[in-house]
Amino acid sequence: MARNSAAAIFTRVFSFYRDGFRNMSDWGRKVWIIIIIKLFVIFVLLRLLFFPDLLKKNFENDSERGNYIREHLINSE
């Protein structure tokens, strides 16, 4: 019974989104294309190629990262 009602809610939610996207206006489609291109540029091109998390990349664990920053705080002028 509970499983049936959960499935019914899921179906309703799914068809709500499906119909919404299907009946989207011209401007809506255009902005979705922009969103997809933008997310690709941000998360794939920029993140992977230009913006690595340097402390994560260069050190294996938080202890090494902490030691490195502590040295930086002590020795910088």
Added chain:
Amino acid sequence: MFENIDLSLVNWSRGQFALTAVYHWLFVPLTLGLSFILAMMETIYVRTGDPEWKRLTKFWMKLFGINFAIGVATGIILEFEFGTNWSAYSWFVGDIFGTPLAIEGIMAFFLESTFIAVMFFGWNKVSKRFHLVSTWLVAIGANLSALWILVANAWMQNPAGMVFNPETARNEMNSFWEVLFNPVAADKFLHTITSGFVLASMFVVGISSWFLLKKREVLMAKRSILVAGVFGLLASVMLALTGDMSAKTIAKYQPVKFSSFEALYNGRENAPLVAAGILRKEGEKVGERHLPSFVFRIEIPGFLSVLTTGDKNAYVPGINDYIYGNPERGIMSFSEKKERGETARKALLDYKTAVDNGEKEKALDLAEQFTSEGFRENYFRYFGYAYIDKPEDIIPNVQVSFYTFHLMVMLGFLFILQFAVVLWLLFAGSLERYRWWLWVMLLSIPLPYLASELGWVLAEMGRQPWIIQDLMPVHIGVTSLKAGNVQVTFWLFALLFTALLAAEVSIMVKQVRKGPEKRED
């Protein structure tokens, strides 16, 4: 990673962050304000049942959707920059920054995937009331999302609710409530969201004025001006009040920044407010630095003392008080703060030496010292001064602070006047006759954007040289990358954001020209 940091790298990294933040902020305030205007319009529709209100709500919702869709995720880039360009800073702030940003991310995800979908897909599919509730929740949720970002920013302006752990070299949150209820956060949040309300109101009034000029959709335009005009007038009065609150908070927690707003070098009683003025490049000298002085100024006697403390005769400290100290007024000099900062740094060095030598007990004692309130308040609080050589280096760019502050305030008062006049003409029934005024309102759409960006320039450039007030100067927070690499990403962002902005403006202009959907009857 941090060796040989040169000035050009620091400046390019700052420029890159500023560019990203400035572009991101072109999209955000319209979302903050327009969401509430939509909610009010839809409320009138649900209460009256008049389909014209539904039609105009849908029209403004379309413009809201375009702005939201194009602006969404542009702020994520700032988080990438933290990890790459500001890794020492990111590590040092620890979970204090991470927690509010994570709450914001989760909130934004649920908000966007549920209630915004109902707003756009739910007309005629869910009940009127559920749709209305969704629209209100989008407005409240968007503004609460902004709260968490502003809480994180406020912590940089006034670090609170944390303890530095020398073992991890990070600040750790010891009071979530102190971080959340940081006085700077409360003022910043109220001032920022009200600026978004004003901006969105001007946007709606400006576009509606265009419809009136074109003699199109007259009823929709007038109703939109009514809602946005009233909201804009109330919000612009609130903006002035929250600006005053914010200035008082800055005077308390970032006094050098506050003095630079007014180019006030020497503190005084019965301090005048400079209503307007022109600065020449040089004239004052602090240490080796030449600072601007006034060529011309219009002053309101005693008003700065009144605004700061409520008392006309109160003493308002100037920049020199914070450089040379003023024991009579209980103000510490730069050199005293530097000494205390160096003591805190020495404690960190002693901790490291103890750990390296295997002196566990000594290391524990030193770590304990960082948690004691006395050490935090008297020494660690000034940690960043250990990195500053000359006293004059704690003074921000006075010209930038003075002009951005005064221009922002002048624009703020202009908005009150503009909303009052447009409402007066609307109620008098003569708005369409004053075509020149409609043009003024249309051409004023960029002004709140300008004022809002000036506010951020003031907040961020006014707190230089600090990336975290008194704890970390900018050059210590930056990662040593090749300045050329930062330049490449700077121009990439400039290209990406300009393309997004051009897309937004072009789609919006097209949709405005097209106007609202045809009447359903």
